[in-house]
């Protein structure tokens with residue numbers, strides 16, 4: 229019996245900012261962002277959008293595109309690091325939204341017996357949800373699970389993370405009928421507790437608030453969704469973890485140079501060119517190339533062999549990221565959809581091809597695993613229209629972007645939007661304070 233991904237749906241926010249506009253306003257050479265990091269557009273949520281609406285959109289698309297009966301979904305595990313609440317999972321918000329929309333067809337509370345939860349480990353939380361859900365379907369081969377990766381990657385204005393912002397969601401149907409990707413059960417894993425990128429909770433009692441500036445004299449804000457991070461150190465942690473997890477994968481599979489058998493290498497992409505920039509170390513180790521000094525590292529990155537390797541095995545997976553930006557937990561899955569969509573659009577045959585995945589989550593952990601593209605993959609890819617849909621977003625100017633970022637816009641940019649939207653956050657009723665209310669517009 230085989231297990232893996234049966235189907236996939238996705239959602240990207242309806243707005244975007246041209247990266248050139250950001251570069252100009254921040255005094256950054258646009259060539260650095262475009263040619264150095266591979267950034268072109270930055271996906272940005274409208275006023276009514278958040279990680280819960282992204283998740284609900286991706287799940288509804290998955291259900292509609294595949295005529296799924298929601299009662300056949302035994303669990304929904306959602307990976308996110310943009311949770312809207314510290315107790316009530318974002319998955320339960322998405323589930324509530326979908327139940328309302330499907331009420332006419334499937335009756336009240338169609339997810340009544342569904343196991344719903346969030347999983348958090350920075351950007352690798354959805355890989356964890358996938359790993360866990362694969363174990364679940366292996367133990368219960370007749371059941372189906374859904375994994376959703378949903379995030380809004382927001383950084384402080386004018387920080388080095390600002391130009392990597394993005395967001396969106398990918399939903400995967402996991403089952404014993406892997407029409408898209410059959411996943412093998414070998415997981416190379418590496419973990420180390422570090423502070424490369426994190427979102428410390430900043431909750432104060434009322435009395436403490438008065439003394440907060442003294443106790444925390446620096447820039448610590450209350451209720452922020454922006455991370456504390458050290459960019460170059462996070463790059464190093466990423467590189468170290470994927471090297472260790474790849475080594476572990478080799479040990480448990482006994483495979484020599486596994487990357488050579490992979491048609492595509494799919495990375496967690498905090499920005500489009502990250503995977504190809506950091507893989508030089510593993511590539512050098514595997515091929516006995518010197519990699520000690522910065523000159524040696526540059527020589528590998530610029531070598532003809534490595535450039536050919538990138539264009540054959542990595543480039544296709546970068547294309548969606550260049551148009552969207554970081555999607556945190558969803559980035560690795562969007563990179564996968566990107567590579568498959570390009571192959572589909574260009575008429576390539578992928579059935580039977582092996583794909584390698586290198587996930588990373590700050591804090592930190594990496595998982596390396598592999599899968600095989602299924603015979604039916606084209607039927608799946610034909611439903612996505614990924615690059616067409618990316619063309620249908622609305623461009624915003626820099627001023628609107630800053631207003632949205634600072635949460636100063638009163639109403640949505642796309643006020644006549646269709647789909648899920650946040651309508652209000654409870655502020656009056658003391659036993660519901662902070663509850664978020666959503667609706668669906670046909």
Ligand SMILES: CC(=O)CC(=O)SCCNC(=O)CCNC(=O)[C@H](O)C(C)(C)COP(=O)(O)OP(=O)(O)OC[C@H]1O[C@@H](n2cnc3c(N)ncnc32)[C@H](O)[C@@H]1OP(=O)(O)O
Pocket residue numbers: 257259260261263264265351388389392425457458459460462463466496497498499505554556588589590
């Ligand atoms: C957050 C997560 O999602 C989890 C993770 O993956 S952690 C690892 C990633 N970390 C992050 O994303 C944290 C937030 N981001 C950041 O802090 C920063 O954006 C970053 C650290 C990722 C990048 O830092 P940076 O200082 O902007 O870029 P830098 O590392 O110097 O690279 C710039 C590249 O542009 C190139 N470049 C610069 N100017 C250029 C120009 N005019 N023309 C062409 N290329 C240019 C540089 O040569 C360099 O490329 P190479 O090293 O490949 O040659």
